[in-house]
Every structure is written in structure tokens, then in C-alpha cells.
Amino acid sequence: MNVLLTSAGRRTSLLQAIREAVSPLGGQVIGADLDPLAPALYLADVAEQVPRVTDAAYIPRLLDIVARYQVRLLVPTIDTELQVLAEAQGRFADQGCRVHISSPEFVQITGDKWLTMQAFADHRITVPPSWLPENLPAPDTLPERLFLKPRDGSASMHTYGIHRDELHKTLTRVPNAIIQKEMHGPEITIDAFIAQDGRPIHFVPRRRIRTLGGESIQGVTLSSNDHLGEWLTKVLNVAGSLGARGAITLQAFDTAEGYFLSEINPRFGGGYPLGYAAGGRYPQWLLEEIQGRTVESRLGDYRVGMYMTRTNTEIFTETPKW
Amino acid sequence: MNVLLTSAGRRTSLLQAIREAVSPLGGQVIGADLDPLAPALYLADVAEQVPRVTDAAYIPRLLDIVARYQVRLLVPTIDTELQVLAEAQGRFADQGCRVHISSPEFVQITGDKWLTMQAFADHRITVPPSWLPENLPAPDTLPERLFLKPRDGSASMHTYGIHRDELHKTLTRVPNAIIQKEMHGPEITIDAFIAQDGRPIHFVPRRRIRTLGGESIQGVTLSSNDHLGEWLTKVLNVAGSLGARGAITLQAFDTAEGYFLSEINPRFGGGYPLGYAAGGRYPQWLLEEIQGRTVESRLGDYRVGMYMTRTNTEIFTETPKW
Structure with missing residues (x-):
């Protein structure tokens, strides 16, 4: 039960969350990147060099790694690899590897903010x-x-x-x-999980307190009392019906007129470590699905008022990976 | 032998470097910040709330903390507090506390790139x-x-x-x-240490490989063979004669016509953890000086080819510091 994390980069906490799920099953985590100094490579069980995501050799190289290590789950992390991996997921499935990705249609919709607004408005979700x-x-x-x-x-x-x-x-x-x-009101981010059959399983709404260079470096999980939980459940049901699968990240405005969906990323968000700490054990649920088990819905089950603050940690080496 | 780190913010590795020096002496590290989610506060032995650096109450509040914990060394970290702390260092000395700072004149020179160029050119240091x-x-x-x-x-x-x-x-x-x-050639950063009597003690030249949001997130230490070591020794001798004390950070261009000094920050630089890993034990040397010991010069004594790569680490809490 090995797992491959692509564009591993600085996703060290995601890698460790995956390892916590896979270690009890005797599996390893393989980190892939172009950059020999990508920090996550130094925490992975195995580090593999790959070409640029836009290179024609990218998918063949990943298929090669999947075959060599009998990888059962591939987790992409950056937007530019989503479309190509969504389309190639059948070739990975042929090798017994699930690609953690939504349907190609859902990846296309969420890659375009106009299509996202149209698709969700058609299903009576409030959008700006x-x-x-x-x-x-x-x-x-x-x-x-x-x-x-x-x-x-x-x-x-x-x-x-x-x-x-x-x-x-x-x-x-x-x-x-x-x-x-232009919407007035705080912006909220939601980590969420959709089962392989499209059922919404989980959400963790959080507020970004501080960002640095576009990354969320401070945040806090929010209560889903009042109407947030109800609205989110509706949004996630629609997302599931449109092809969302696994971990996704949503953005919404919390305004005086209610919640408005603004964006969806069909992948683990950069701030997911807070969702994980609050109870969103998404890597574990992905592995349970691969083992043929049904993941039960636990909407609303997470820790409210959990704060995250991020700092730099250094990894030192005199021998870069390649 | 307690140490106070001000504007502690995300300086978690600097805080830990200070703790490694102070722990064997039975001392503690006190972290001070305005922000209750400043990550370094969560690694400090004690966290103390302070007003904004620009607030008139800032220095009185620090003097109060110094008295309460019998602080022997105060380490500032951001440019905006340097001038005010340089001028107040006598008041801290009266309480038996060394402020880690250069002379007010040197802080003023290095706070102005024109004055820096003039002062060093006057001493025959190459500048653009x-x-x-x-x-x-x-x-x-x-x-x-x-x-x-x-x-x-x-x-x-x-x-x-x-x-x-x-x-x-x-x-x-x-x-x-x-x-x-406009200079052509790689820019290099140098962590350096000047003794209390103005003698240059140490340097670690490094190259920034990658930055994110203005922060150095990947780097490598450079050899000081060829002329770099000789040039740096000259620069540090001038800096010491102009009032530089303790840890400073320099920027220079490595051009076909030689090295050119471009900037000096009279404080620990953001990328100092690499200098520390390469052998620059500056917190320890500061404490040796406070104990009345003479720090011997070890120019050129550091590890070459040491790579640093930085990642995010999360701290979680349900009870922020205040």
C-alpha cells in the first residue's frame, strides 16, 4: 500500500499526514519533484526525480514510478497537474493505482471561475x-x-x-x-471530503488570519452553527453530483446576505494541515476506500476554535537529492 | 543568565539557537511579541506581550521585562526597533542587560544606503x-x-x-x-560576527537559491577561497571600526570586477539558521562575552557546501497566548 505524492515541494505536513495513514498498513510514501531541494523529499521514504509537469514525459515517468513501487494511491498537489492527471486516471487504474482527483469535467469546471459560477448557480447555490x-x-x-x-x-x-x-x-x-x-464580509476557506460515490463526508471551515507570499500562515477553524453547515452540505452535495471526489478546498464569502461560493480547488489546499489537526483524516479515508471500505459521513464532526500558526523549519544537507 | 528575544515572530530557529547556548548555563529564553499567535512564543520558555515597536511604551515595557526576569541579553530582530534600542542601550546596561546591537552611529549609517556607501568607500571598500x-x-x-x-x-x-x-x-x-x-553577478549574503572590542570574529558567505515572499527559503554556503575571504576580512575590520558589534548581515555582488558591498543589516538576518548550521555559534559567543571571556577570531572556519531548504511547520493551539 505505497503512496506517491507529486510536486511534493514544501508539502511536508501533508506528506506526514499521509504517512500516518499508510504506516500502519506497512506502506511507504514516495515523494516526487523536479527540485532536488524540495523539502518534502527529505521526509519521504523514497525521493524520485520527475520532469516538469508540462513535459510530455511527465505521465509516463509517473506510471513508471507507480509500477516500480506498486503505488496504490497518487496524490497531486498543484493546479497545473490536475487536468492531465484527471484525463490519465484510467491508465493509472489499469496498474491498480487510484489517482486522487475529481472527474475531468469537474476539474475543467473548477479551473474556470466563470464555469464554476454557472454550474453551481444552475443548482441553486448562492454565488456572487x-x-x-x-x-x-x-x-x-x-x-x-x-x-x-x-x-x-x-x-x-x-x-x-x-x-x-x-x-x-x-x-x-x-x-x-x-x-x-464585490462582496463584503470575511472570506472563509473550507477543507472538505467527498466519497468515491459522490457523498459528502466531511468539512472543516476556517478563517485565514494572516498570509505570507500567498500562503496561509495563521488560521482558525470556525463553527458551522447558524446556516454555514446547512449551506456547506448543499454545496458539497452539488459538488459530488458534478464529479468532485476526495479532498477539495472551497472559498466562500460570509456576508450579511448569507454565504456565497467563490472558488473550488479539487485538491488538498495549502492550509489543509489545520483541517487535518481539526479532525479531517482525509488520507486515512482515501486508503479505506482503496481497501474497499465504505467511509461514513461525519458532517459537522471537527474541532472548532483550533488555531494554526506556521513557522519556517530548516532542513540541512551537504548532498542534495540529485 | 536569561535572554529576551524581541519581535520574536517566526524566528523559531534563532530562538532555539539561543536556547542551545543558554540552557547549559541554566538560563531561559523569553519571547516578546505583539501578536498572540507569533510562533516563536510557543517555543519560548516564557511569552510576554509588548506594545508596537513605535509605541512610546515599548522601551519601558522591555525594561520592565528585563528587571522582572533579570535578563542579561536582549536580542532584537527587526529593523524598526534597531535605532530606538541602540539609543536606549545604556538604560538596559544599567540593569545589567546587554542589548545585542551596534553603536547608534553604525545603526544610523546602515539604515541609509547612501551613508553606507559613503562610509565604506571612505575606507577603500569597493561599493557600486x-x-x-x-x-x-x-x-x-x-x-x-x-x-x-x-x-x-x-x-x-x-x-x-x-x-x-x-x-x-x-x-x-x-x-x-x-x-x-547596475551590478552584474550573483548576489551573496554574509552572516558575520564582530566582538565587543570591534575585532572581526567570523563570517559565513552564502548564496540564496530561492526566496518566497522576500524570505530566503533555499541557500548554500560558499567557499571563501580566491579573494572573498580577504575582501570580507577588510569589510569586517572597517565595520568594526565604525561601531558594528555582534551578529550582522551583509549583502554583496560577486562581479567580474570583484566584490562590491551593497548593504549591511546590524542584526541577525532571516537566513541566519544556515550560518548557524555551518558553524556560526553567535549566541554562544554573545554569552561568552557577557561572562567576561574573550572570543577568539576564527575567520574562514565554517562548513562550505552546506545546503538549507525551508518548509512550513505548524503549531496548533486552542488557547492563544493572549
């Missing part, structure tokens, strides 16, 4: 009112405050909060833009 | 040719490529590499600018 540059209504019918971002963007690149008067000027600066009503 | 907006020569006598930055800047904010034709346009964007010849 959204437009594309080619279907804008008359300017004076738009909300006064707007938020512009790329449909396929990440890490707050090319994002602008503006007055509607500035819309046409600002649009020229945003590649592949989506226009949304 | 530099000008102020008010003493620029005829444009066609300037180097073709220039680099603009604020005299008091940090973290690459408001910096521009430009052609001399763009100089006057770009100057309007740089507050409190210094104009320098």
Missing part, C-alpha cells in the same frame, strides 16, 4: 453575481462596486476591486476576465 | 558607484544601466533596473532614492 466582458448589462444596472479577476487566475494575481465607472479601463489589464459584484 | 538625485553628473557620463532604490528601503520595494535614458521618469516613482550602477 457575475458577468463576462461580452455579456455585460447596461453600466447603470451593475452594482456600484465590482471585483475583476482572471477566470483561470490564482494567488490574487491581476485582481482589482473597482467602482463601475472604472470598469472598461481596468478590463484591459485583466487577462481572460470575469466581472463580479 | 552611487549618486543622489541632487548630485548627478552629466547624463552621458553615467553608466548605461542603472539601479534605483530607496535609501531606507527593504524587501526590494520600489526598486528598478533601468537604462539611463529612463532615469528622470523613474526617479519620480522612488521615494528617497539612491542611484547606483
